[in-house]
Every structure is written in structure tokens, then in C-alpha cells.
Amino acid sequence: MNIATISAVRTIFAVRGVREAARIEGRPPATMSAALSRFEAAVAVPLVRREGTSMTLTLEAERRLGAINRIAVAARQLMSLAGAPEDRPIAPISILGLVRFTEVARVSSIRKAAKTLGVGQPQLTRQISDMERHLGYPLLERSGAGVSCSPYGHAALPIAEQIIADWEAVSQAAAERFRHNIETWRMGSVMPLGHESSIAHMLAAVAAGWETLRPRQHLAISGTTADELLSGLKTRHFDLVLIDHLSVPPDFECQPIRTDALWLVGAPELDESADIAGVLASRTLVLPSVRSGIRQAAERYLREVTASSASGPKDIVEIDSVPVIVNMVARYGYLSVMPQSAVERLPHRLSRWPMPESYRQQLTLVWRRGVLPRPLVDGIVGLMQGAVMLSPNEQAPAGFASTPAAQHLPFRF
Missing domain, CATH: 1.10.10.10 (Winged helix-like DNA-binding domain superfamily/Winged helix DNA-binding domain)
Known part of the structure; x- marks a missing residue:
């Protein structure tokens, strides 16, 4: 840096x-x-x-x-320090270079500093010279007895020490996070549509079976939107994510897990034989944000319906909370788009209109290319697909969910 x-x-x-x-x-x-x-x-x-x-x-x-x-x-x-104008660009002087300068100033010897720092003396000399060139003034004065700070070096020294201290404050949290991440394996997922949804079943299966895959690492699972999951994967906040679409950047690897039909749903009293375009024109839609795969599929579907009719939905309300969406549909007459498996597991019946086969929820595991060992990915896929095959009322094998992993792993939504 x-x-x-x-x-x-x-x-x-x-x-x-x-x-x-x-x-x-x-x-x-x-x-x-x-x-x-x-x-x-x-x-x-x-x-x-x-x-x-x-x-x-x-x-x-x-x-x-x-x-x-x-x-x-x-x-x-x-x-x-040497009177450079305020609009002069900041030079790309590294924090490591400042650390090495302060060590040279402390021991008054490039040779001793190089030995302490574990670098070659010529390399350290070049780095100090490069810093002086970037700054436009000498940091050190050389003599037969060694080196000492120049007047500019004396002025620069406390500034460099402050920068180093502040960078340590910034990067210490990163170092602590890195150490924590070595011990904790992080999985991200799109939000489940209730505790009986297929996503909830799959994540529970992974948490319960994690000890068989990585007995020495804790597992943390957290939920957010598909776009934020991919962003977290890029910044290494997540090791693996489950998203609800197939648009995966080329620098990632992926594994499709499950597809699910999407339904347009509404209040129970609506007429399911009514024309969809007419229903859409009479009601307001409530959907997740544009960062979600369901919203992206819904908007493609709306464009298709709108192109073949004179009108679209009255309005769209954006809410990134599945329980709130379900309540707005069931209690307040809104329309929404949900996966078939989630709708069938709801405790109350909603009116439903199946969307064409080309509009489906695609659950996909994504990870950084070349990072995860294939046996680990295959183990996670096996746990998830095994959970999907269970019927809504079927229980996992005896003892499967009583492992220490299932009791102690953080599982947050």
C-alpha cells in the first residue's frame, strides 16, 4: 500500500x-x-x-x-516540506518504504537497518533513493561514519511515523479479520423464502453436515442479495456463495444446484383464470431490489407482457424482505413473483399464475476460480442436493443434525 x-x-x-x-x-x-x-x-x-x-x-x-x-x-x-505546490500529485511512496526509512534513521546505518529488516543493503539504498527522488529532497546525509537524517529527514521522520501508526490502525483490523477467516469459512446466500423453502433446507443441511467436510474450521452463513454476494466474493469476504441466477463473471467458477419455476402470486381472492395482463394492470407489484435474481427475471417477464398488451403493472414497490413481501401479498392485495416450491410451502394459499418455462429461478454455487478444492465443493453440493430431495415433512437421517457443527456454527440471516 x-x-x-x-x-x-x-x-x-x-x-x-x-x-x-x-x-x-x-x-x-x-x-x-x-x-x-x-x-x-x-x-x-x-x-x-x-x-x-x-x-x-x-x-x-x-x-x-x-x-x-x-x-x-x-x-x-x-x-x-521542500516547498512543493499544493496541487502537486501525491507520490506513490509505499508504507513499507516509510517503515524502512524510519529504521535507517533509528540505527543511523543502512547496513544495520538492512540486517534488521531482512533485506539486501543495495535494495534498501535504492528504495531510500527512490523516496528522495519522489519527494524532491534528501532524507539522509551520508558520511564515512554512516548516515544521519538531513534537516528534511528530521522533519519527515515524525510525519512518516504518524502515517505508519495510522496505517497499522487501519490494517490491524484486516490482519485480525484474516486470522479469523483462517479459522472461519464463510458462505453467503440469497435470502430463503421462509424456513420451509428449498434454500433454507439446503443451507441447514450444509451447516449440519459441515463437520464431516471441514472438522477444524467453523462455518458462518449469512444472507444478502445476489449482487452483494458476488461483490463479497471478489473482496474475499465470502469463500463460496449461493446466488439465484446464472450470470457469473468469467473469473469465477460455478455449479448449478437447482432450478425452480417462478409464479406470479396474488391475494387468495383473485381469479386465477383472469388474463395476466389485466391482473397486472389492476395491482401494484412488490419485488426485491434489482440486485436479486428474482427481480431480474420478473422485469424480463414484465417487458414481455407489456410488449403484447397496452399496459403493465400499476407500480412496483421495492422491498428486500421476504416475510414483508409475503404479508403484503396475502394481506394487502399486492402481486409478487416467487419460486413455486416456496409458494407451495406457505402456510396460506395464494392465487397463482405460472410464468413461462423460460423464467425460472436458477440456484447456483459460485466461488473464485482455482481457490476451492473440488472434493469440498462436491461435498457441499451433495449435502444441498440431498436436502432438496427430502419431502417437506421428511426428516434428515437420525443423528445428522446433532453434530457439534450443527450446535455451534453461526448461522445468520
């Missing part, structure tokens, strides 16, 4: 946007976006959420904001 990247991220956070930050910094948007990606990878957590053209900071980003701001201010101070 270097101070130029951190300064770019600080600008992105300040204006809540890559393009505006690029305009302020005088850099291409792609460069600013890459800086944000590098920073997220370094701290190992998602820092922003994108909704269309808007950007919001995650709680993890908010917690780090003070230290990031201090590093950016200190970086500008480093650049300005």
Missing part, C-alpha cells in the same frame, strides 16, 4: 463518487477505481456500496475514516 492510493481513496470517500474524485484529482476514473479496489483488497473488507450512480460507505469504511484522513493530510505534508 502507498500514500498516493490512500489519498485517492480519501477523496473518493469525501465526495462519495469515483468520477467526481477523478475530476478533483485530475486522474482517469479507471485509475481512481483501481485505487479503491487495491485499498479494499488490502483491508480485506467491502468499503462502499453502489446503488446506480450513488455510493455509500460501509460501517467498516466509517470506522477507518479518521485514520485515512490523517494519512492523506500527512502525505500532503511530506510532499510540501
